[in-house]
Amino acid sequence: MRKTILIPTDFSVQSLSVLKSILGNNSSKNNFNIVLTHGYTLSNSIMDLLFYSKNQQINELKTSEFNQALEVIKNKYQSQINSITIKLFNGFTVAAFNTFLEANCIEEIFIADQKMNFKNKKSFNLGPFIKKCNGKFTTVNVTSFSEATVKDKVAEVFNQMSIG
Template sequence: MKTVLVPTDFNLESTKIIDALVQAQPLETLNVIFLHAFKLSDSISDMLMLSRRSRDYENVSDEFYQKLNDYKKRYAHQINNIGIEYFYGSTVSAFKNFIEAFDVDCIAYPKDYNFKALNKYSIDPKFLTERSGCEVIYLNIMTIHVHESLIESRIPESQLKESNA
């Protein structure tokens, strides 16, 4: 099982990386963690309330959660879990501890990744991820081909006539 960390600003477009991960790692069972990083505030009251950061989960829309659930159902054979985590800190050593705690194998970015802050404490995770020593992969989410079944099942007309008789 492989754990992949995906930095995000929780826009719906960022969930498309799941398609790319599944195609890039066809033989792996995956745990996917969507991550947003915040620097720690200098305020003592903010530091004391760090464990009560439920307000940060307000940044994640219901549509984002629904999209993650849809992906988990679509790739149930390959995705074990999809989660959301926040990293609070700004040092590489703290980020390494975070990666170790979640047993992260690699960090995945879309090739056209652009950091978007959620608030004034958001930090660009590239500073941390590139120095973490963890493998970083860049995936093209624009060329993903999702296989759909285009076979339509119909009841033959002869059976319809028999059932109506």
């Protein structure tokens, strides 16, 4: 059965631990359409909006470590992943978030039990929208990454996957 899920991301390796947990504990062997979503406030400047590109903004927010970890997850769980897309949510209201969920056919939202670390001042937490929306959401307990360098975090994802 194919299921479309949303996972909020801050484009850190740690934020992918929710995805890894879902795929690693998938006993029903569902196939997933995964929508990684990031809250991002648009500029008020007309010039900025004229030249705004969601894909360019996503590429600026992603890190090479995030890309590497995402590729590892894609390779390890390719039989369970139908698609992975990354989208920005630019709304300000719960109604706008509900419309976003409906437009993307989201069946369930999975959030981490840990706080996200946003590095861009225009990024915002989707948690308040998720908790008030019409969609079903599940909080996932993820093992905390140790305070280590980013390289160690990527290596930790590799090690957890080879063990699990």
